[in-house]
Amino acid sequence: MRRFWLLAIVALVVFGCKDASETNTNTDTTISDDVNNNVEQYRSRFHFTPEANWMNDPNGLVYFDDTYHLFYQYYPHGTVWGPMHWGHAVSKDLLNWEHKPIALYPDKHGYIFSGSAVIDKQNTAGFGENAMVAVYTYHNANLEKENSILYQTQGIAYSTDKGETWTKYKNNPVLDNPGIKDFRDPKVFWNVDKLKWQMLLAAKDHIQIYESNNLKNWAKISEFRLNDNPPLGVWECPDLFKLTVEGSTEEKWVLIISHGGESSPNGGSGTRYFVGDYDGITFTTNQKVNKWIDYGTDNYAGVTYNNTPNNKRIFIGWMSNWNYATVTPTETWRSAMTLPRELKLIKMITVIL
Template identity: 40%
Template structure:
């Protein structure tokens, strides 16, 4: 039975959606039906459709009492909104339905597992928010919360672990038909840890092990874990809070880490071999993956930064967008990411330049736009060059840039002149693999974002943009001579 609170949200979003014009949204990046959106939730494939649930507050463009929004898609680029799936309408989740995931049950229903937040009185007379894991089951449109919620609470966590920071379950089906999930948590030392649970039916869950421990290396609480096997390795994705940078890695404060390693099946513990940032840009958090029907593992993340969420435009009726869905693979101990191949079906109006020599400042006829797929290959001319800069989303006043210094193999994304409402951290640098000035970049521009895929997806830099979508200029600037190949496609909606 649909609660009064959920009915209210569904009626509101249906009306509020109508005042948002299509051209005011991203063309092929997912945005909320109305109001506020953060983490992707329940990213899944069910009944022939991709499903995107998301952290959602329909009534304002600021974070507030978390609901679950819901949309479906055939191609991960064009989405159809369906009614909100969850509202914080029970005692165990009245402070919010926080992040979680989704899986199909053997009987054909879809199970949602999420974090319920409720304020409870403590033995010392104080009260605090307690987080538990809860489930709801439905048909792809309507979901009913389980009568025995919560299914995981403080009785299911290791002694001394936090019942306040215990959230974001990611579920999957094992080869034997049973279920497993990982949940983020904090042990007694205040660091982060990932807990592993198992279930025969998806309803009754048992603690298995502490899968991975932070030991105060990467921030504090590890949010939004995902754990899976890919290309012969086990991958753990986490989003740490309060993370300090290390060299040019991990400078987003609330950022992302990919751990590559193996699983000790005798102890159900993850054996880490390497780690790196998932995204080297400004805006990327809480990624979640799904297995497509053809076997690809596809990842999507919230294309935003908790430190810069105040830069939104108050007149807009929506806030928050997802990254491009990315096909992921593992090569040489790294996570490679590449735009889903479905994006290539949106290409039109191809423009090609071969062996262009850029010296100083140059524009190329036909190379402009805000909904484009731009491929660049750089190399040194007769002599090495000192700097290459690509400026885009450009008009007389604003632009965003990607800058490459070949001698240091440094790449920087910079949006400080993009027209944001206030000055803050708008730059990120990363080390890239380059030899003799050679670098390959694929730059995807949408109305309000840019994603730069470096060296066939070895690294990605993502950022939201605050420039008028009519700013379509693109300029190339160099110190020294650069040889350049360019392919540009417009991307249709």
């Protein structure tokens, strides 16, 4: 008898929203019953899109004070990829979004690549009780041009006004590069069992896990590796969280990893997941077969929200693919996010005769 755990994906568009009929004058994703209204060509009414210019990975997904925050990779000076910033939008219902000013700009340490955000309820970092703290990758383009492999490090910034304004930590970076070319996309969460912050980092072809008491000083505690054959593209945008199996009290951990290149079942970039166990140090799984969050080509770099009510795992991905992201036929803006989806675990039992 073999057990299978499957990740059930439930769209939140209908029943996950407060009131999808509420009027919203601050966003370009407002739903209207008038099919003939003046909507820009290709502009989705359901999926989040930037007001203008380039967008890719969702970043810093965090819920605080009855508000969902969506940060994202953003280039404000064109419709193709450029020096990365963090764009920012907020929503009460995950459907109607209000655009906010750019949250994070590049600085002397580099561009602002992907990362996560947490609410520091215990003021462990000393930035203030309930400070919103962003943990992100610095990408130093000058070091990259010099053929150094040390061009990606990790930095933090904080907000004490619910994400309206941001201050970068004066002693950035908080984690130097250990000698790995691709060292990025920190996903940070509070481990309630260990009472410590923990962070996953994509490190070329594996995941590294770090631990901290204060979000400033990090120590590596483990790695997760696979012998993929054939190897998939570079590992990116990891996420790790615990779910209760539907209809039971059993708990399992889920690890999400995105891959570039031609990794997904239908070509291009994609996101797979693993169901296993995590003891606060090491993630283990006996899963032998790749499982994919989405079998379409338009789902990449997705991660889940931190700090949600009842610890729901709400997932948003970038609704594009690196094979064609820069050539989609929109004029003043480019890219969209997937619909928010709640992730759940279900168990299927198959008798092997």
